[in-house]
Amino acid sequence: MNGFVTINRYARALSVPLSFAQTELRSGKSIIIAKLPLALHQRFELRSLTIAVISILTPGVIPIYLNTAMGLASAGLYRSLMVTGPLAFAAFTDQNCVTNPFSPCVVETPGIYRVIVSNNTSNADLSVVVTGSLKLYY
């Protein structure tokens, strides 16, 4: 749709917050920070999901990666539990990272979707912040 937005249409466009304030994420652990069931005729778009690693809490550690492809820590949108198969993701490698908002991740097939933040190391506890938003149309 590319027309004008009516009052009714605007009322059926909701911003769903994805908020994970600074939290200690132990090595190898994942946390589901949002879980959203999507029904028929609904659609959501993920535009922005930022991950910031505030600090490495384990002193003097050289991280050992559990998931080499997902950086030190990652946050992503998933249909399955495998953190290496995200529909969209932001991974902290050497700097904070955000999903590309100019290429939104669109989901319009019914199912249950999770936003999972994951510590991808086996030996480094991390302090992590994740902030984002989904726009749900129904």
Place this chain on the structure above:
Amino acid sequence: MAYLTENMLSNVVDLPIALPATDLRMGDWVVVSAIKITAPMRLTYKLAVLQLFASSVDTGLITNGNKIYGNLGLAYLTLRRNYSSGNAGAAGGLDVLTAPSIGLFSRPLNNIVVSVTPGVYSWIVANNMQPSTDATPLIPPSTSIDFRLAVTGSARLELDST
């Protein structure tokens, strides 16, 4: 004034600044939200509420000597760009909301912070307390002044600032 189109609606993202009730120790701080923007995005910050529920000490006994930054109240919520570490109350922040006492404190909505500079924008809530530097402190220096607080707010991200 133009009408709102689907494209425009899709290009506007409201991002949360949210911290559920959390106990924050004396002198500690927590990053509540972090948002990374690049050109040509625009970040607009209007709404934030800082609620101080409770204190581990009688706030009437807190003096300026207990404050790390004298002008930042008991606790504060600050917005900083490209924050990596260190005390969040230092100069250079883009905005600050202070809680001078127990209660609920909001930013004035007409005090709008707009930024188009690329970077990572972090909202940090901090406990502004320290062991008193007064000669005769009302609160023993060994006592930790902790607060239970919550943050609620929102920032608007427009993908195209033009």
Place this chain on the structure above:
Amino acid sequence: MNQLESALVIALRDTIKWESAGTGSDTFYVAASGSLTPVNADLPFDARVYQSRDRQLAYRDLIVSAAVVEVSIQVGDVWNYSTLKPNLQGPAPFTLPHLDAEAGTYSSQVRHVLNTSIPLDAARYADADLYGRDSLVYEILARACGSIFTEPSIPRLDPLGNTIPNTSVWSLAQGAPAQTDINAVLPLNRDLFKNPDMNLADRDNQLAGYVSRLAQVLKNPFENALRLYVQIESFGTIEREPDVYALISDDGTQRIFQTEPALSGANEIIYHTQHKTLQWIREDLNEVHVPQIYAMVIPGVELGQNIETLAQVPDRKDAQYWRGKAKLLKPTGLEIKDTDLYLTTTNNGSVIGGLMQRDTASLTVPNQILFNMEGTLPAGIYRVSALAAPTGLVELAGAQNTTYTSGTLGGATFEIDVASGNIGNKLYFVENGDGVFYNGSYYFAGDAFMGTTTVPGYTQSGIILSTIRQYSINFDLALPAGSWIVLMEYTNLTGTTDGFRLKAQYVATGAEAVTVIQDAAPIPFTTTNGNLIVTPAAGVDVANSEPFSFPIYWTGGGGQLHIRKLSFERTDVDAARYAMTGSFVGSLAYVDVNGENKKPGVLRWEFFSYGSHHGPSPFSTNYLEEGILPIQLRQVQVQTIGTFQTTPLSHGFQTWRQECLDRAERDIQQDYALAVNDYGTDIPTLRDTGSYWLPDATENWMSIAEVYCPRLREVPAIAQNAITDGRQYQVDTTLVVYHGSTFTEGQKFYGVATSGSLYSNGSVHQVGAFIKSKAGHVGKPALVPRGLYFDDTENRVKAYFDSPDATPILMACQPWMIAQGIYVAQPDFWMPENL
């Protein structure tokens, strides 16, 4: 070209008035043949005859006016430019009827009557010349129109150009605006005829003025156009299709037209009004186009490349067009590229290790598996993705036994009536008779013996001949420890039987055999030979994850046993952890994830190599933990991770590729709706009665969408007799010959019905904007039918809607979609995953 240039000086009036133009009765109509009312010189003078002729001539002027308006409208449609055109006071057709015999000279003169003339002279000279003037003006307009438009809006009178000349000279012919009619009450003198003729000549002058100006516009549309439709020939790897260039600037010297993406100073056509030149500025500024004298076709940048301005209304653009547009602009960020190293199926000889199941390779217990792939890899970072599905169901095809037994449709068919000389490395059974002598021993009816290929023959022991059949097959596999259910799918192939006595055993390494399926009672077979039956479920407790044997014995019953499939299933484990190392091009990487039973996911490793690689590049993975739920590895794909070479000055165009994708989606949806409308009630169904998405439904659904969008999907390796009308193909080998034309590598051609379906000498692929998804495409834009979903309860793909409502929608590709064969957008549409 001579196009009435001398008429350019004529001052124009804005309306060609109707006046007394003939219409509405047979007397006054201009006949379809173009003939005027004839004058019979033998009859007495009748003013009405002459009057009707003049009115018909006036009506011909209106037809020419309508033709001018028609061409003007076409100019507006094509170049978005509103030309000068006359107002009409009523509708008139725009095709001028013409009869050569009615015309006088075509020199634009008019031989007006003189005082010495007779009335017939008005008809045979003045009227004829006026008739010729109308035809001349019309024909010159039609020629100008025909010379430029691919579909001219008005037809020519003289297609061969033999009769009506081109001329730049136009005679005013004493034209004077003063409407008069030949009236019987007026004196019969010269002016009776000449005055109306001068009025008609004046009308012709006006028309000549309009046509001359219109011809100038048609001669050089660049002077006035607000929009150009330009085809720049593809060259090298950049594919270009006809594009709309809109006027963005006109400072009186340079008229600048620009197309999308409208980068600053790029993708422009510049017309210089003084030098009369055209210059093309493309998005890549490394090579500059030399300005060329304007023409509808001019040379491009590369040798042999042409730039053609198309005089036609722009076509609606398909997804493949938007793919080409998306490709023109490279964003900033990391670029993921597909390589030619991939496996879309893993139940084949490319895979070594693990357990080969019926449809896929798998790791049932901690073990190692290797995928052989071959191709070319540049130095850098590689992403290896595997489409994986944890599953408590392990299915082996009957033919996957270790006793050299094969059969129809991948099953295992027990040999019967084994003749002497055909004994192999199997266990055999003496069915009846007096027994046989084999390999130094006697075996009687009911005995079993182990055969060997070194002794292929046996002899009959006694008078009553014995028949020998195969006794058992064996499977070797490993499963996680725990309780499993075993099922066998079997049938009878020949003869008759009421049932088979089957015994199956679990034989762990170094342990006693444990009977899993008892042969105390036969398993019934009461249906037609070839119909598959499933044995009742039997339980087996697997002791540990070590390999075990699973022999199946056919201990009794007639007929010929055929085992199609053997299944092991556990239902007590819903999720498991998978810690797996990966090894590729000398680099190591790790994966440690959770997976849910029967829900597809993607495993992803990243590797780095300093050097490029050619030839075999195997990928191996070692499954370390947790080992409680087997995992299928259905596909593997290698991609490279590099950096986009960002298009200069593209700041602010970050959404370009997404916009192209959105436009492609809209076009596909329109095409799908057209196809659904055409099919009507005959549209194929894509679901079965349980709303399950049928196995070949995805391809069938794409075929429906392809009806009006022939360049929708890319299909590799088109068979040499499968060229289809309307589809586009690209040559993959040195050359290909289609319908007598030779195309070299990289060139494209369209299938044409009249050119047949055969090509030769090489191979081609079908060009399309979407490719079949592979393991590394998770998250990429995929074309999915509305209402398709993965049912988490049944762990199957289902659809809410059948084909009429299964509108294509673009959305992020999910792992189960890859397993279903969904198509994703070509990499030209892809954006960086992160900023």
